[in-house]
Amino acid sequence: MNNLKLSGRKPDEARSVIEVGGVRIGEDFLVIAGPCSVETEEQTLRTAEAVRDAGAKMLRGGAFKPRTSPYAFQGLGLKGLKILDKAKKETGLPIVTEVVDTRDVSWVGEYADILQIGARNMQNFSLLREAGKSGKPILLKRGMYSTLEEWLNCAEYILAEGNDKVILCERGIRTFETYTRNTLDLSMVPAVHAESHLPILVDPSHGTGILFMIEPMSLAAVAAGADGLEIEVHVDPKTAMSDKEQQLTPEAFRTLMRRVADLREFMAERAMAEADAAARGDPAAREGVLGSRRDPFADAMD
Ligand code: PEP
Ligand code: MN
Secondary structure: OOOOOOOEOOOOOOOOOEEEOOEEEOOEOEEEEEOOEOOOHHHHHHHHHHHHHHOOOEEEOEOOOOOOOOOOOOOOOHHHHHHHHHHHHHHOOOEEEEOOOHHHHHHHOOOOOEEEEOHHHOOOHHHHHHHHHHOOOEEEEOOOOOOHHHHHHHHHHHHOOOOOOEEEEEOOEOOOOOOOOOEOOOOHHHHHHHHEOOOEEEOHHHHHOOHHHHHHHHHHHHHHOOOEEEEEEOOOHHHOOOOHHHOEOHHHHHHHHHHHHHHHHHHHHHHHHHHHHHHHOOHHHHHOOOOOOOOHHHHHOO
């Protein structure tokens, strides 16, 4: 991939670590969870407490919703941001929220710890430039019709403004398959790690749109080496004003988090065993039978 001056990864370059609210993204595994939309103070606060208690490190919630229909709920705007601020004060969770308009970047940035740029705006170049100028950490979701190269070029727009805090998020693409809301392209996790130094999260909620797939796709994302997850959780999904069919209950989210933690623990143990075996010169380590190598450059450097 040519011309990725800032987002591309040179063979000897370390992955970026982006520190937000005490979380070292790219190093610490990050789970961002919360409702699709901020609806009421009660709904947001109760969801925030539930996701924090289950182990999420940041709260998500849309105050500006990019909806397919202009007649659908568009979000509470400033009122929603104030609710998120209150949830942050009560739970200590940093806030991730979407900005959809260049004119809103600076003031939404006063409430957000991470500004999200959604799939529909991935190639909104003036929004990307403004997000770059804001200096805020940016969560850049993959456009639903975008290639990896197009996506990384959008990250490049932000980086070129002098903002090096870009986090990518795979959220599924449109394919001929209609069973799922989108086709979650988990191959982008190792692809991003090979081509870029930027961290990559996976959003299995929009990526599948189907409740029973969110946990297995979360585990698959972890196995693929994702730096974290973004998951929709609602204290009472059946009353949700957007994406009601894909928001997990707090109970389901707790179970998912427990299984994610188990898998991560297993992977860490195996990676440690492999590193020990490699240090001893055990050939089993080279064959990779003790655990999987997640860094594509590690093999290249052997
Ligand atoms: C969201 O995360 O709230 C959202 C709208 O997702 P996407 O932009 O990936 O559709
Ligand atoms: Mn949603």
